[in-house]
Amino acid sequence: MQKPADGRRRVVIESVEPEIDGGRFPIKRIAGDLVEVEADVFADGHDHVAARLLFRFQEVSTWTQVTMRWLGNDRWRAEFPVARIGVYLYTVAGWVDHFDTWRSDLEKRIAAGQDIRVDLLNGAELVEQAAMRAGRDDADELRRWAARMRATDDLPAAQSAGLDPVLAATMALYLDPAMETRYEHELRVTVDREKARYSAWYEMFPRSTSREPGRHGTFQDCEARLDYVARLGFDVLYLPPVHPIGHSFRKGKNNSTTPEPGDVGSPWAIGAKEGGHTTIHPKLGTLEDFRSLLRAAADKDIELALDIAFQCSPDHPWVHEHPEWFKKRADGTIQYAENPPKKYQDIYPLDFETGDWQGLWDALLGVFLFWIDQGVRIFRVDNPHTKPFCFWEWLITEVKRDFPDALFLAEAFTRPRVMQRLAKLGFSQSYTYFTWRNTKPELTEYFTELTQTRVREYLRPNLWPNTPDILSETLQVGGRPAFLSRAVLAATLGPNYGIYGPAFELGENKPIRPGSEEYLNSEKYEIRHWNLDARESIAATIASVNRARRENAALRASHDLFFHPTDNPYLIAYSKSSRDGSNTVLTVVNLDAFHAQSGWVTLDLERLRLRSDESFQVRDQLTGARYLWQGSRNYVELAPEGIPAHIFRVLRKVRSEKDFDYYQ
């Protein structure tokens, strides 16, 4: 074995956290966050060690250093701020700190009444060595300190010079870089804007937005719908694919393979003679109409999210322009999508094993860049798990290098490792299994995993009670109370959530057949006309839920999500707090859509930053109702007829228990 370059670098650095797969992938944060880093830093023997956290914005070449604090058991911690969106790097450095060791030893020698004259000279040598590494002013100052330490004729003066905290502080600036151990990995942070962590999505089919039943909706109709979306309180409007739809093997209503004339087809069967992934469906309008919608939405603080589905109808221009991007069957025909024995002849998958994979990758990157050029910055990526992981890692890195404000939502409902890998390699948000997690144990286990394990460093859940593909059994059978409780769960368990509307707020709950999660008369295959003013709409409650999110910082993150026990299996209770602790929200939901449920919630008061002997107020953010509570056990009753959930802001007493206004 070769000797190391310098065997005198005695510090070792291990177990740096956070670190994903040995630094292979970045962690994720939001601009303005403090990144907390811990590491084991230690050396042989009894010498003191100094540890520093090093960080830099990727485009800045010099490291900023932060002194790490010792936590005990060789563990050190420090934080650094990520102010800008983009990529930050961080690592850890360690030194044997001879001066600090010397100083600590000197104190012990003095306490034991030992002769310290030689020790003071030893210390002076260390100070003089540091002076050689220091800038001119500090060097002069250090040499003056050394001279005072050498003047041992006046021992008290020499001793107090050696122990002076000002000297110690200056010495700490000039640790010997030749003796520095640097952790072997430089770790990365992907820093996004806040919308990556906190967003409320509304999915809507543009072609179903016309005010006249039967007419194909347009982007202008969408503009008219913006007020409604804004009133509900959503800040991302997500549109299924807006491109020309293929005619070959077009699907009819309810996924029929024998379409009627006039059937509009699935927006995910992308491409026709008018164009492919960078073309607007002519019936929706023009590119200029699209940009107008984008601007109008922005005026209402709503961002558009586009659906990127990398697959082609048989009529897509690429089928002729780039036949090499598609797999051929042995009979020379192009391989359509299959899940044997099922065949999807309206869809041609792209062949990522093509010899021209590089050309294909470039073209697909081009699709994103085209829409970015139009002003889009949020992409919901359809089935990313059916394209190679290395492709997405490259593509997202390329896009974010120039457009660090771009966000990508991975629509991958698949196995956990696959979903986690997509999140690790760069997707900003991820669909989850929330859609199928209904009971208290299911929700508790799943959200503890998502928010309290290492997964939280890279996977940001985006919770959907429904999608155009998934009408869950809970919604099918539970009716209005189920829609309400699922909306509250989604909006409060995760800072990112979304609904597919207006089907959701209007309580659409008929499946195409029993046992199926497909909607009857799904908008995927036909134009629907929705009565937004229907009496049964829960839009008003959804608006209240979104307002509660805006007004409570606790609901805009999930770092400290905690489930409080209840004595009723249908009542789930959980709290979150804002980073600064000034805002705490306790949510209680009745998971039984059919019966009123009541019971006792046993609060972990410490988590809520409450003392056990003080009363506190909980104020329902949906109804305005106030309750005065005390101690850990408190009674809750929720009926399916009203809103089957409380979103309580927890208000600590400030002045007098007699005056509610003094809770905050």
Add this chain to the structure above:
Amino acid sequence: MQKPADGRRRVVIESVEPEIDGGRFPIKRIAGDLVEVEADVFADGHDHVAARLLFRFQEVSTWTQVTMRWLGNDRWRAEFPVARIGVYLYTVAGWVDHFDTWRSDLEKRIAAGQDIRVDLLNGAELVEQAAMRAGRDDADELRRWAARMRATDDLPAAQSAGLDPVLAATMALYLDPAMETRYEHELRVTVDREKARYSAWYEMFPRSTSREPGRHGTFQDCEARLDYVARLGFDVLYLPPVHPIGHSFRKGKNNSTTPEPGDVGSPWAIGAKEGGHTTIHPKLGTLEDFRSLLRAAADKDIELALDIAFQCSPDHPWVHEHPEWFKKRADGTIQYAENPPKKYQDIYPLDFETGDWQGLWDALLGVFLFWIDQGVRIFRVDNPHTKPFCFWEWLITEVKRDFPDALFLAEAFTRPRVMQRLAKLGFSQSYTYFTWRNTKPELTEYFTELTQTRVREYLRPNLWPNTPDILSETLQVGGRPAFLSRAVLAATLGPNYGIYGPAFELGENKPIRPGSEEYLNSEKYEIRHWNLDARESIAATIASVNRARRENAALRASHDLFFHPTDNPYLIAYSKSSRDGSNTVLTVVNLDAFHAQSGWVTLDLERLRLRSDESFQVRDQLTGARYLWQGSRNYVELAPEGIPAHIFRVLRKVRSEKDFDYYQ
């Protein structure tokens, strides 16, 4: 971001286990072990994946491949044997397996009654592509298969050719290497001989072995003592340093700084005018005497372990030959060892920050190689945590490259991270906190950590109830029952253990002063004469314990150590089984040295491979007593007057419950 070299390598490999710090350190195994490896291996989409474990002996350049088995949830497992001592490498490879995907799809299509003619042609293409990668014979065979698949006029024959398992097996041999993903780390295994995992150490001061009181013992006296050590059943005889002892600042009896004339000094104050670390203390004998002892011990299956303590007395030849290897104080004197305010003026530490660190490292390596040249292969390293970690990593790697049978025991009683780092970087065995773990919760927690967490992959505990430096409080106050229970605990909780004798078996338990763990009249500072035939000796029981270890494979490892609950806090019960399950041992120890304790042990019968409805026999390996037990709850009573422990071999019924001999 650069595109990858080949974007068509679609498989990803993650979370390979075992892996220490991202592959920075090797795991440890014994020659003859099977190494079990798991990994997450998956690809995008729905294609089937093939995973293989690759391994090779370091000096062999080609990998051996083992097919991995799918465990569900994208996890795969396989094992490989490590037959030889030395270093093995392992890693994981993955492929998208198009033929296996095709074959599985074909079965589904046939079941659905679809036309499969084109599919058979697709499959034939895959077979022909594999033929181009195959050796000549297999290529011919594969082309014949392809021809049969193409002959779709006889569809049943073509179909059965395509589905033939012989074809599938041949195809599995010719996965496309161009599409192979290799895990990014090559991981290492340090493979040792069995003594690294299973050893019983006896520490003995050679100078105290003379038969005449007062005379300085010699290596010849040690030879005469070998029968005794063999009778006790130990297989490693560990000698404190055997080198000339310094005279400057020599310590007197009981660590006095005012020695009497004739005081022999501490063997760890190494070096005098006669020589240093490669010289034999003249009063012990000659180098030839040492080699004779080594040979005589080997004849009794006892290996010598030498103590390597890298520190010098002021009289060590290096002090004059290499003053640059020692730190100077400001007054020009050499820095002695200190733990301020304590001073150890008889010891000069080596300065690992010397400019000539490379020369120093080479000299220290030379010390090991010198003793290896004499035939020594086991080294107990004194205070390795006061020398740089990178030094030990280099030194142990260098030694083991040429002498892979060399073993190193780290004597580091210090903080957990430091002890773990020394184990990771190469020490074969490690001293532990066992010496101070006495109660049932302490022992349960500590040994669960050592045997059931990742620590077990690299740290092999060596358990010592006492050392010349540590006479634990338990032994001081507990008398004979404490010595017996601590011996049984050490010998059965860990396959590696040791005692410092004859102080241990003779029950020496006087501290130098109350509250101290130092022995009164410690052999570190004086010659002792021990009466090995003393009535109070527990040598016979120790011999029984060591025989139980030799006769029960379960006691020669700790991989499945499991603590069974008891209803008495002073009774601890735990079991271990051999890898093949043929031998199971249940140990029960009374931790109360002062009272008889009785209670019920609640056995986890599944762990013991017992059925709940069958009776079984437990046979005490120390006394020969037999008990017939049934079910999980069984009664135990242990008194301090006898042996306060059972080491039960668990015997399952083989033929008839009426005949004890049919338990095995």
